[in-house]
Amino acid sequence: AQSVTQLGSHVSVSEGALVLLRCNYSSSVPPYLFWYVQYPNQGLQLLLKYTSAATLVKGINGFEAEFKKSETSFHLTKPSAHMSDAAEYFCAVSSAFSGGYNKLIFGAGTRLAVHP
Amino acid sequence: DTGVSQNPRHKITKRGQNVTFRCDPISEHNRLYWYRQTLGQGPEFLTYFQNEAQLEKSRLLSDRFSAERPKGSFSTLEIQRTEQGDSAMYLCASSPPPPQRDRGNEQFFGPGTRLTVL
Numbered sequence: 001a002q003s004v005t006q007l008g009s010h011v012s013v014s015e016g017a018l019v020l021l022r023c024n025y026s027s028s029v030p031p032y033l034f035w036y037v038q039y040p041n042q043g044l045q046l047l048l049k050y051t052s053a054a055t056l057v058k059g060i061n062g063f064e065a066e067f068k069k070s071e072t073s074f075h076l077t078k079p080s081a082h083m084s085d086a087a088e089y090f091c092a093v094s095s096a097f098s099g100g101y102n103k104l105i106f107g108a109g110t111r112l113a114v115h116p
Numbered sequence: 117d118t119g120v121s122q123n124p125r126h127k128i129t130k131r132g133q134n135v136t137f138r139c140d141p142i143s144e145h146n147r148l149y150w151y152r153q154t155l156g157q158g159p160e161f162l163t164y165f166q167n168e169a170q171l172e173k174s175r176l177l178s179d180r181f182s183a184e185r186p187k188g189s190f191s192t193l194e195i196q197r198t199e200q201g202d203s204a205m206y207l208c209a210s211s212p213p214p215p216q217r218d219r220g221n222e223q224f225f226g227p228g229t230r231l232t233v234l
Contacts, residue, residue: 009156036225043120043207043225044159090158103149103172104223106158 002027002093006107013114019063019078021110023091026072032094033074034104035065039087047089050074061085086114118142120226122208128232129198136194137229141210148191149223150183152176153205162206165191198233205230 007022025031032051036044048059055067065076074091088111092104121140129135141148146167151159162181164172167188177183180198185191195202209223 004158034222041227043227044209045225046222049222092158102221103161103164104151104159105161108156109158 002029002031002095002105004091004093004105004107006089006091006110008110009108010111010113013081013112015083015114015116016080019076019081019085019112021076021089021091021112023065023074023076023107024072025074025091025093027093031074032102033065033067034092034094035059035063035074035076036090036092036106037087038090038109044090047076081112081114083114083116086112088112120208120210120224122206122226122229124229125227126230126232128234130234131198131200133198134194134196135198135231136192137206137231139191139193139208139210139226141190141208142212142224145210145212145224146188147211147213147221147223148185149209149211150191150193151207151209153207153228154203159207162193195231198231200233203231203233 003026005024034049035047038044047063048057050057050067058064063078088109090109091107094102123138148165150162153159162174163183165185180196183193205228207228208226211221211223214221
């Protein structure tokens, strides 16, 4: 079975500071991992994904994440926060592939606030 | 705009009423998913369609819920005899057929339908 734990339901940073959003996963198969961002009243947008290639994955808007198998982690980082990064972030793991499709299993989300 | 669209965006209903939501996926996507997101939680999987076939239903989908995807294009999600616990954001996502068995296939999400049951 697969599951995701996001540590910290709320994170607050200053503009220009490092952003670190934590995600730990559990998976019975080699994990495929995703980070999605959700702005108010909008759907989810894919930031980046790990699919067993490079362990350091670069995404959109300057975000990146590192897959660490030994720590079962996939933390999301950005060197310098911008006010427009304020949103809710979700980590997700892809279910074991069966029947030709995958469903996503999401963490509870982390709300990122950026203050001047 | 060629993304996933959902209608209505907001629905307020009284307990006991029936509601229906519509999802229009990206045109070439044959895979369609429904998720439910309650306040303070991540989306939870409800059901999956491949073309017109409904291949999986979550245990979250009680008998009051029914989803269809006639002709493999748009999909509808109906909730009968709504309860206050049904209040949530209902998200639809679609994805194209992967070139191979690829669990990394990206799902594209619509803006969601927010349901409030009074």
